[in-house]
Amino acid sequence: MEFKKTVYARRSNRFLLNEPLKSEEINYILEIAKRAPVAIGKYENLELLIVKGKTLMTLQNEFVKINGRDNTYGGSTLIVVLHKGENEQLANQDAAIVAEHICLAAADINIGSVYLHSLVDVMNENKFINKELLDIENGYKVMCAVTLGYKANENVRDIEHDIKVKVYD
Numbered sequence: 001m002e003f004k005k006t007v008y009a010r011r012s013n014r015f016l017l018n019e020p021l022k023s024e025e026i027n028y029i030l031e032i033a034k035r036a037p038v039a040i041g042k043y044e045n046l047e048l049l050i051v052k053g054k055t056l057m058t059l060q061n062e063f064v065k066i067n068g069r070d071n072t073y074g075g076s077t078l079i080v081v082l083h084k085g086e087n088e089q090l091a092n093q094d095a096a097i098v099a100e101h102i103c104l105a106a107a108d109i110n111i112g113s114v115y116l117h118s119l120v121d122v123m124n125e126n127k128f129i130n131k132e133l134l135d136i137e138n139g140y141k142v143m144c145a146v147t148l149g150y151k152a153n154e155n156v157r158d159i160e161h162d163i164k165v166k167v168y169d
């Protein structure tokens with residue numbers, strides 16, 4: 001798909017199917033994610049968790065228990081972005097740009113996605129989730145995640161969001 005079409009196709013889609021993604025689709029998304037720029041080129045600070053299958057179902061049930069809803073919108077794959085850098089601002093920005101690459105890669109192959117922050121605190125605080133279920137190494141923090149899945153509903157259309165722009169010439 002040409003770049004502009006891909007960008008226009010990326011909208012948060014909260015109507016996702018739990019049908020598993022194909023491994024080549026996940027690999028394509030990772031291929032693009034690994035081409036994101038990060039601060040000072042410190043890729044070793046980042047780690048991506050691909051959560052799917054039974055582990056994702058357990059995680060989704062935990063979200064329902066704790067938050068009263070499944071923060072992943074029923075997706076079939078959750079990519080969690082971890083960072084172990086000490087500079088919180090850079091960690092957030094690194095994670096965000098990797099997550100956006102993931103969203104764009106998904107759009108490029110017609111897979112629905114939503115960039116997620118809502119699950120960050122729960123994932124960092126809940127020991128069952130971060131230790132028992134995902135075994136997140138000490139020092140790494142969950143910065144954000146992207147839920148992915150085939151689209152149950154195509155009614156999310158392109159929109160140009162209203163961002164104020166000031167020009168200095």
Ligand SMILES: Cc1cc2nc3c(=O)[nH]c(=O)nc-3n(C[C@H](O)[C@H](O)[C@H](O)COP(=O)(O)O)c2cc1C
Pocket residue numbers: 010011012013114115116117118119
């Ligand atoms: C930093 C960030 C955090 C977000 N967190 C959530 C979230 O926790 N849950 C959610 O449903 N959407 C979340 N979103 C998606 C935004 O709500 C969405 O991108 C925005 O409303 C614009 O809509 P669009 O993605 O369809 O263009 C987040 C987006 C960003 C960039």
